[in-house]
Amino acid sequence: MEMMILATKSGTPIIGQVASVMGWIMDGIYKMLDGLFGVQNLGICIIIFSIIIYALMTPLQIKQQKFSKLSAFMQPELQKVQKKYQGKRDQLSMQKMNEETQAIYQKYGVSPTGSCVQLAIQFPILMALWQVIYKIPAYVGSVKDIFTEAVSHITAVDGYTQLVQNFITDNKITRVQLIMDGSQATSNSIIDFLYALSPSQWKELATVDQFSGFSGVIDTAAHEISKMQNFFGLNIADQPMTYIKAAFTGGAIILAIAALMIPILSWVTQMLNIKLMPQAAQQDGEPNAMMNSMKMMNTIMPLMSAIFCFTFPVGLGIYWISSAVVRSIQQLLINRHMDRMNIDDLINENMKKMEKKREKAGLPPQKITNQAHQNVKNINNAKAQKGAEVNNATERARKVEQSYQNAAKAKPGSITAKANMVRDFDERNKKK
Numbered sequence: 292m293e294m295m296i297l298a299t300k301s302g303t304p305i306i307g308q309v310a311s312v313m314g315w316i317m318d319g320i321y322k323m324l325d326g327l328f329g330v331q332n333l334g335i336c337i338i339i340f341s342i343i344i345y346a347l348m349t350p351l352q353i354k355q356q357k358f359s360k361l362s363a364f365m366q367p368e369l370q371k372v373q374k375k376y377q378g379k380r381d382q383l384s385m386q387k388m389n390e391e392t393q394a395i396y397q398k399y400g401v402s403p404t405g406s407c408v409q410l411a412i413q414f415p416i417l418m419a420l421w422q423v424i425y426k427i428p429a430y431v432g433s434v435k436d437i438f439t440e441a442v443s444h445i446t447a448v449d450g451y452t453q454l455v456q457n458f459i460t461d462n463k464i465t466r467v468q469l470i471m472d473g474s475q476a477t478s479n480s481i482i483d484f485l486y487a488l489s490p491s492q493w494k495e496l497a498t499v500d501q502f503s504g505f506s507g508v509i510d511t512a513a514h515e516i517s518k519m520q521n522f523f524g525l526n527i528a529d530q531p532m533t534y535i536k537a538a539f540t541g542g543a544i545i546l547a548i549a550a551l552m553i554p555i556l557s558w559v560t561q562m563l564n565i566k567l568m569p570q571a572a573q574q575d576g577e578p579n580a581m582m583n584s585m586k587m588m589n590t591i592m593p594l595m596s597a598i599f600c601f602t603f604p605v606g607l608g609i610y611w612i613s614s615a616v617v618r619s620i621q622q623l624l625i626n627r628h629m630d631r632m633n634i635d636d637l638i639n640e641n642m643k644k645m646e647k648k649r650e651k652a653g654l655p656p657q658k659i660t661n662q663a664h665q666n667v668k669n670i671n672n673a674k675a676q677k678g679a680e681v682n683n684a685t686e687r688a689r690k691v692e693q694s695y696q697n698a699a700k701a702k703p704g705s706i707t708a709k710a711n712m713v714r715d716f717d718e719r720n721k722k723k
Contacts, residue, residue, distance in 0.1 A: 300429050301422045309419035314430025316340065317423055321433045331515075333434070334522030337424060337606060338613040344420055345617045348413060353625055355409040357637060359569060360629060361399050368395050400641025424610045428486045434519065435482060441512040442481045444505040452476040454501055455484055462492055466530075466604075489529055490517055520606075525549055527606035535601075553608035554600035560615035561593035567622040569629070 301307040317340050324330040324339075369392060376388040396403055428435045445451050452475050459467060467487045469476040488496065493513035497506040520527045524546050525534065531550035538547035600608040 300426070301419075303418075305415045306418045306422065309415050310422040310430060313340075313344065313419050313423045314432075316343065317427075318431045318433055321431060325433075331519050332522065333427065333431075333519045333606065334527050334609050336431075337527075337610050340423075341420075341610060341613040342617050344416070345614060345621060348416060349621055349625075351409050351413055352621065353628065356569060356625055356629060357632075358401060358409070360632075360634070361401055361637065361641075364634060365395055365399055365401075397645070399638055400643075400645045424607060427606070428482050429479070434486070434516075437512055437515045437519075438482045438485050441485060441505075441508050442478050444508055445481055445502065446475075446478060448501050451481075451501075454499065455481065458496065458499065459484065462495070464488075464492070485512065486516070487528055488513075489526055489533070493517075522605065522609065523549060525553075525605050527609065528604050530602050531605060531608065532601045550605070553605055553612070554597040557600045557608055557611045557615070558593045558597035560612050560619065561596060564615045564619045564622065565589045565593065567619055567626065569626070 301310055317336060320336050320339050320343075321331070321333070324332070324335065372388055372391045372395065375391075376384050379385070379388075392403075402408075423430045428438065445455070448454065452469065452471075455476060456469060458464075459469070464484075464487060467484050468480075469484070470480040471477070490513065493509065496502065497509040497513075502509060517526070524543075525531075531553045534542065534547045534550035536542075538544050596611055600611065
C-alpha cells in the first residue's frame with residue numbers, strides 16, 4: 292500500500308484550520324531547536340510535537356475516563372430500565388423509559404452525550420495532527436522554504452511537467468502524484484516531488500540535462516533537506532521497505548534492521564497503550580458479541596499500523612511510535628489519578644457542576660437533583676414497592692379482621708354491638 296503526499300493544505304472545515312495552527316507549532320519547534328541548539332532534525336521535531344499535542348489533550352482524556360468510570364456504575368441501573376421496557380414500543384412506554392434513563396444520568400450528574408463531547412473535540416485535533424505529519428512541507432514553512440529556489444528554477448524550464456513526470460515514472464516514485472493547473476504541474480506538486488526524493492534520487496535529478504544549468508541549486512536543497520530528514524541514518528521521507536529491499540541487494544544491513552524496528556515498535560507501543568487503557572467490565576448476562584468485537588479490534592488495529600509502516604514514510608512511523616509512548620505514559624498517570632478518586636467524590640463533583648448549570652438556566656438545581664435521586668430510587672426499588680403494596684393490602688385485611696374481633700367484645704346495645712349483629716346476619720345469609 293502506497294501513500295500519496297500532497298503539499299496542498301487540507302480544505303476540510305475545522306480540521307484545516309486546526310492543522311494550520313499545529314503547523315505553526317511544528318514550525319516553532321523547528322526554529323527553537325535550530326536557534327537554541329543548532330539542531331535541524333524533523334524526526335526530533337515530530338517527537339516533541341507529539342508530546343506537546345497529547346499533553347495539551349490530557350484534560351480531555353481525564354474527562355472522558357471519568358465518564359467511563361461512572362458508566363461502569365450506571366450500567367446495572369440502565370440495564371434494569373432497558374429490561375423493564377424490553378419489547379415495549381408504544382409512545383408512552385418509550386417516554387417513560389427515556390425519563391427514567393435521564394433520571395439515572397441526573398443522579399450521577401452526567402450527560403448522556405458526555406463521552407461524545409470529548410471525542411468530538413479530540414477528533415479534529417487528531418485528524419489535524421495527522422495532516423501536519425502527513426504534509427510537512429505544506430504546514431512547516433521552514434521546510435517549504437528550502438525548496439523555493441529549486442522550484443522556481445525547475446518551473447522556469449520549458450516542459451518541466453513532463454520532465455518531472457518522466458523522472459517519477461523512471462524511478463518508480465509511486466508516493467507522489469502531480470497536481471495540475473491547466474497543463475502545468477503546480478509549485479506545491481513540485482515541492483511534494485522534491486520532499487519525497489531519497490539522497491540518491493536527488494543526485495540523479497541534478498544530472499537531468501534540462502536541469503544541469505542549476506545543478507548547484509539542486510545540490511544545495513538536497514544537502515539541506517537531507518540534514519532535516521536524517522533520523523539515526525534513516526531518511527524520514529523513505530519507506531522502511533526500501534531499506535529492507537536494499538539489504539538483499541548489497542545495501543546496509545544495519546539500516547535495514549533500523550527500518551524494520553519502525554513497524555515492530557509501532558505494534559509494540561500501541562499494544563502497550565491498549566493494555567493500559569481501562570477495560571469495561573462485562574455485566575452478568577451481557578452478550579459477548581460486543582466484547583469479542585472490541586478485543587478483535589484491539590488486536591487488529593496495532594497489527595494493521597505495523598503493516599502500513601512498511602510502506603509509509605519513516606516519519607509517520609516515528610509519529611505513531613512517539614504518540615503511542617506519550618499516550619502510554621499519559622495513561623499511567625491518569626490511571627493513578629482515577630484509582631485515588633472516590634466514586635462518591637466524583638458524583639458530588641458532577642452534581643456541583645450540574646447545579647451551577649441549572650442555576651444559570653434559572654432552574655432550582657437542588658430540587659431537580661433531589662427529584663433525580665428520588666426517581667432513581669424508585670426505579671431501583673420497583674420490585675420492593677410492588678412487594679410493599681401486597682404487604683399493605685395484607686395489613687389492611689388484618690386490621691379489619693382485628694376490628695371485627697374487638698367488636699365481638701362490645702357492650703350490649705352499643706353501636707358496635709348492633710354493627711356486629713348486622714355483620715352476623717350478612718354472613719349467615721351468605722352461607723345459605
